[in-house]
Amino acid sequence: MKAFYTDHFVLPLPEGHRFPMEKYSRLRDLVSTQADIELVEAPPATDTQILYAHDPSYLIKVINGSLSAQEQRAIGFPWSTKMVERSRRSAGATVAAAKTALLEGIATNLAGGTHHAYRDSGSGFCVFNDSAIAARTLQKEVSAALKVAVIDLDVHQGNGTASILQNDDSIFTLSIHGENNFPFKKEESDLDLGLADGCSDDIYLDSLSQCLDQLHSRFKADCLIFLAGADPHEGGRLGRLNISKEGMRLRDEMVFQFALDRQLPIAFSMAGGYGKEIASTVDIHFQTIKTALQFQKRY
Ligand SMILES: [Zn+2]
Numbered sequence: 001m002k003a004f005y006t007d008h009f010v011l012p013l014p015e016g017h018r019f020p021m022e023k024y025s026r027l028r029d030l031v032s033t034q035a036d037i038e039l040v041e042a043p044p045a046t047d048t049q050i051l052y053a054h055d056p057s058y059l060i061k062v063i064n065g066s067l068s069a070q071e072q073r074a075i076g077f078p079w080s081t082k083m084v085e086r087s088r089r090s091a092g093a094t095v096a097a098a099k100t101a102l103l104e105g106i107a108t109n110l111a112g113g114t115h116h117a118y119r120d121s122g123s124g125f126c127v128f129n130d131s132a133i134a135a136r137t138l139q140k141e142v143s144a145a146l147k148v149a150v151i152d153l154d155v156h157q158g159n160g161t162a163s164i165l166q167n168d169d170s171i172f173t174l175s176i177h178g179e180n181n182f183p184f185k186k187e188e189s190d191l192d193l194g195l196a197d198g199c200s201d202d203i204y205l206d207s208l209s210q211c212l213d214q215l216h217s218r219f220k221a222d223c224l225i226f227l228a229g230a231d232p233h234e235g236g237r238l239g240r241l242n243i244s245k246e247g248m249r250l251r252d253e254m255v256f257q258f259a260l261d262r263q264l265p266i267a268f269s270m271a272g273g274y275g276k277e278i279a280s281t282v283d284i285h286f287q288t289i290k291t292a293l294q295f296q297k298r299y
Contacts, residue, residue, distance in 0.1 A: 001296045002100050003031055003289070004042040004093035005110045009086040011077060019076065019125055020274060023282050024111050027270070030286045031110065036293055042093030042109070044085065045133055049095060052136035053129050053164050055120040062087070062127060075122035087127035090114060094130035094269050095137045098225060101265035102142060105299025106256070106292050110285075113227040113271025115158035116183065123160065124182060130269065131225050132164040135171045138223065149174065149221035151255060153208070154229025154271040155181055155241055157194070162187035172219040174211055176204075178232075178240040191215060197240045201247030204232065208251060212258050223265040226255050230273030230284035245284065252288045256295040263299070268292065 007024035031037050050059055061067045065079045077083050093109035100107035114126035122128075135148040149172040150165070152158035158175040165171045172190045179194030186192065191214055193207055215221070232241040233248050243251070259266040268288070275281035 001036060001293055002038050002040050002097070002104065002107045003110050004040050004096045004108070006042045006086065006089040006093050007110065009082065009089045011083050011086045012080055013077065020278050020281065023273065023278050023285070026278065026282045027110055027285050030282065031289060034293065037289070040096070042089045043096055044088035045091035045095055045128065049133055049137045050091065050128055052140060053119065053132035058120045071121060075127060076125045083127070091128040091130040091133050094134040094225070094267060097267035097269070098134040098138055098223070099142065101267040102138070102223060104296070106266050106296040108267070108289060108292060109269040112269030113154055113229060115152055115154060115161045115227060115271065116156070117160045119164050124156070126160060129160050129164055131161050131227065134225055134267065139170065146222045147171070147220060148223055148225060149215055149219055150225045150227070152176070152227040153232065153251065153255070154227045155231040156272060157183055157186050157192065158189060158227065159183045159187040162189040172215060172221065174215055176208060176211060181240055195241060199241045199243070201244055201250070204241065204243050204247060205250055205254065208254055212254065221264060224259050226266055226268040227271040228252060228268045228288045229271035230275070230281050233275065233280070233284050245287065248284050249287055249291060252291045256292060260295050260298055
């Protein structure tokens with residue numbers, strides 16, 4: 001299974017910044033111990049690809065560093081040329097994983113899942129919306145007939161993705177998130193499920209199963225993009241849900257099984273994960289990758 005990485009394109013952050021930059025290199029270290037995974041440096045998303053999902057005026061501001069102080073605050077990162085490169089690579093990794101999945105069944109981006117980025121603005125540590133860019137890039141560069149479903153299981157709503165793809169019938173957006181989590185103003189996905197605080201494994205997995213059934217009955221996907229956020233896990237600081245490590249494993253298994261049963265290619269990204277201990281977040285992401293490996297062999 002190919003895993004596209006970007007962690008060596010480090011985003012310079014001030015000391016004490018709460019974004020867990022380190023989780024990406026630690027995850028790659030763990031992944032590199034797996035003989036069945038081929039680590040591949042992520043290509044940068046091109047301007048053309050980014051513009052499938054973003055306004056030219058926004059892309060220009062990001063490239064030029066002319067984002068206002070307020071716009072930078074909304075993103076949560078100070079602007080730098082390295083920040084631009086990192087954001088391009090992170091989106092490019094999902095594009096590459098999606099294209100690879102079409103050929104090989106499953107592929108992953110060891111970062112990405114930047115679902116709070118809107119057409120014309122960034123937010124919540126997200127500059128470019130990798131899922132929207134990747135879905136549209138498949139349609140533009142592989143086949144216009146491809147229908148893509150985005151399964152967003154990060155604990156925060158995929159508001160940017162929902163907004164960018166709102167009037168696009170060729171891409172289905174599903175988001176299962178904590179109703180009381182950021183973002184406080186939700187957008188309308190094709191299918192949203194906002195869960196109550198303290199949600200247990202049983203309710204979570206039941207809800208996922210029902211949502212996947214609905215997705216299947218409402219939309220004929222040709223491929224899937226899965227945001228495998230680690231932040232519903234009980235160790236999360238920002239999550240409000242209470243999903244166990246085993247619950248997270250069963251979640252991932254359910255999504256990969258859904259894909260395998262229908263022989264749908266699936267690209268997945270790490271998305272959020274802000275455990276009290278960085279090691280527990282990395283552990284949950286690594287668990288997703290090991291689960292995917294078992295399924296990749298069966299494509
Ligand atoms: Zn999140």
